[in-house]
Every structure is written in C-alpha cells, then in structure tokens.
Amino acid sequence: MNDLTSLKFLKNEPFWLLSIGAALEAICITLVWRAHDVGHLGMTLLFLFATGSLLWDKRRKLTFESGVFPSTVGMVLIGWVLWQSATLNVEHTLRLLSFTSAVGVGLLASGFKGLKQYWEELVILFFLGVPSVIAERLFDLSPLTAKFSGLLLWYAGFDVAVKGTSVYLPTGSIKVIYSCSGIDTILYILGISVIAMIMFPVAKSKRIFVPIIAVTLGFVVNGIRIAMLAVFAGSNQAAFDDWHGGKASYTYAMIGILIFGAVYMFMLWQEEQQAKNKTTANQIPSDRQSL
Structure with a gap:
C-alpha cells in the first residue's frame, strides 16, 4: 500500500520526475566528461537541449498516469543506469545511458501507453548513442574509408596505394582503424538531421533525402x-x-x-518560397473575380 502511495505521489508531482530525469542526465554528462570524449560531450549537450526544448513546448499537454508494472520496469532501468555509473563499468554502455534514463523516467511518469507522448524526445536520444553501439558490432567502415581517401589522393595527383585499411604514400603511411573510420561523424550528423526533421520538419517527399545527405556528408x-x-x-x-x-x-x-545546416536551411527556404508562390497564385484569380 505504501508503495502504491509513493508511486501516486510521483505521478502527481512532475517536478520530482523532472528532478530525477535531470539528475540522471547530469550523471551521464559527468561520465562522458570523465571519459574525455569531448565530441560526444558536445553532442550530448546539444541533444539534451533539443529534448528539453521539445518537452518545454508540450509541458501543459503531458499526462502522468502509470501503473505498478511500468513503474517497476522504469525503476529497474534507472537502477541499471545508477549501477553502471557507480561501478564505472561504462566502456560499452556509456552511450546507452541517456536513452535508457529517458525511457526509465518516461515509464515511471506515464507508463507504456504514455510513452508515445515522448516519442520525439526518445527518438532524438536514441540517435545520440544507440546507433554507434549497434554499428560497432555490425560493421567496420575502415576499409571503405581507406579506399575513398586513397581515391581522393589519387585524383589530387599523389602516388598512393591502398591495401586493406592502410594508405601508403612515398613519404609515409597510415592505417585507418575503426575509431578513425568516420562512423562517429556520420552518426552525429545523422542525429542532427533527426533533430532538424523533428523540430523543423520539411515536406514528406524530401525527408528520405535528409538522412542520406547527412550520412554522405559525414x-x-x-x-x-x-x-x-x-x-x-x-x-x-x-x-x-x-x-x-x-x-x-x-x-x-x-x-x-555546418554544411548540413546550410543545406537544410536551403530546403526550408525553398519550401517557404514555394508556399508564397502558391499563395500568390491563388490570390490572383480571386482579385480578378472581384474586379
């Protein structure tokens, strides 16, 4: 009975849920900072700012209604995040913590059915780190990156040879390892493209091209x-x-x-111009009828 009362208290107090979420994300940021992963730290702050902005915009529309089972699952996820942070066993799970924390707090606040309220925020945090963990276990871009770099050098007039993941020049050579394959850059720009499509959506016919542009640029x-x-x-x-x-x-x-941002802004500007042209075209017949 006391457990149910405490769950009801949490459900009726969004401030406490916000505090729990903020504390968990602060832990995640601290762990990333201690890991000296400067690139991921910057992206984490950017992605959290985007999710915070979206939550603030919909703060008056959110419903808080959870049950015992989803709340229990949420607390288990939160407990896992705290356990990982306490044991510092985050080498392979560091980039999963923000998303896991968000899912846990979402279940604690609104249950399984209520998670759909946070789909935008969860998608953004998913792309913050989960794809990189999946990619690390599925494929390695190093050979392709080495071949592409060798092709660029060949077009630039260098006497270059590529063998596997190694690029050879008369003056020296390098070996492209996984961390230098560009997967992080690709996934970060892909994540930013997701933020852009959620916060500043473009026409459906163009959405398929946005992630393709992001991946290609990276x-x-x-x-x-x-x-x-x-x-x-x-x-x-x-x-x-x-x-x-x-x-x-x-x-x-x-x-x-920056290049992706410029391309996306051009797409938005193009749609705005098309909308203005349609409005102008629709006004001309009505003006003629009034005459």
Missing part, C-alpha cells in the same frame, strides 16, 4: 580528413598529431555539421 568529410592525415604522416608530424587527436581533429566534424 563520410566524405572524414575521408578528406584521412587523406590529409596520410599526407601529414611523413611530412609534418606536428600537424598529423593535431589533426589526428588534437583540437583541430574536431574541425572537420564541425564543417560537416
């Missing part, structure tokens, strides 16, 4: 970076170190994000 931008690293490997070690793991290494990801 792959191409990283391929250019790998080609530059191959050139620097034997000629400028300082530049190689900076573009490989230093602050400059994040520049290409930012360039990809």
Whole structure:
C-alpha cells in the first residue's frame, strides 16, 4: 500500500520526475566528461537541449498516469543506469545511458501507453548513442574509408596505394582503424538531421533525402580528413598529431555539421518560397473575380 502511495505521489508531482530525469542526465554528462570524449560531450549537450526544448513546448499537454508494472520496469532501468555509473563499468554502455534514463523516467511518469507522448524526445536520444553501439558490432567502415581517401589522393595527383585499411604514400603511411573510420561523424550528423526533421520538419517527399545527405556528408568529410592525415604522416608530424587527436581533429566534424545546416536551411527556404508562390497564385484569380 505504501508503495502504491509513493508511486501516486510521483505521478502527481512532475517536478520530482523532472528532478530525477535531470539528475540522471547530469550523471551521464559527468561520465562522458570523465571519459574525455569531448565530441560526444558536445553532442550530448546539444541533444539534451533539443529534448528539453521539445518537452518545454508540450509541458501543459503531458499526462502522468502509470501503473505498478511500468513503474517497476522504469525503476529497474534507472537502477541499471545508477549501477553502471557507480561501478564505472561504462566502456560499452556509456552511450546507452541517456536513452535508457529517458525511457526509465518516461515509464515511471506515464507508463507504456504514455510513452508515445515522448516519442520525439526518445527518438532524438536514441540517435545520440544507440546507433554507434549497434554499428560497432555490425560493421567496420575502415576499409571503405581507406579506399575513398586513397581515391581522393589519387585524383589530387599523389602516388598512393591502398591495401586493406592502410594508405601508403612515398613519404609515409597510415592505417585507418575503426575509431578513425568516420562512423562517429556520420552518426552525429545523422542525429542532427533527426533533430532538424523533428523540430523543423520539411515536406514528406524530401525527408528520405535528409538522412542520406547527412550520412554522405559525414563520410566524405572524414575521408578528406584521412587523406590529409596520410599526407601529414611523413611530412609534418606536428600537424598529423593535431589533426589526428588534437583540437583541430574536431574541425572537420564541425564543417560537416555546418554544411548540413546550410543545406537544410536551403530546403526550408525553398519550401517557404514555394508556399508564397502558391499563395500568390491563388490570390490572383480571386482579385480578378472581384474586379
């Protein structure tokens, strides 16, 4: 009876649910920061800002109604997140924690049926980290990235050879490992494309092209970076170190994000112009009739 009363108290107090969610996400951010994953830290803050903005917009429309079973499942998920953070056993689960926390709090607040209220936020947090965990176990882009970088160098006039995941130049060589294959850049831009489509939707006929553009941009931008690293490997070690793991290494990801943002803004502008043209075309016949 006391358990049911406490669940009812949580259900009727959105403030406490918000506090639990905020505390869990703060733990996730701290763990990412302690892991020195600067790129994922920045993306985490961006994705959480997007989810927070969406929740704020719909705050007066949310319903809080959960049962014992979904609340129990939610508490189990929250407990798993806390256990992972307490034991620091997050090497393979770090990027799952934000999404798992959100699902747990959502079940605690609104149950299984009420989760559909948060589908936008859950989709955004899903793309924050879950695809990277899945991709790591399913495929490796390193051979394809090496071939593409070699192709770029060949077109640029370099005497290049590619064997497997290694790119050879007369001045030096590099080996493209999984972490340098561009999968993170691809998935981050893909996640940003999901945020864009949810918060600033385009026409249905164009939505299929948005993730394709995001994935292509991420792959191409990283391929250019790998080609530059191959050139620097034997000629400028300082530049190689900076573009490989230093602050400059994040520049290409930012360039990809900015290019995607520009393309998406152009798509939105194009739709706005089409809407204006339709409005103008519809007004002309009515003006003639009034005359």
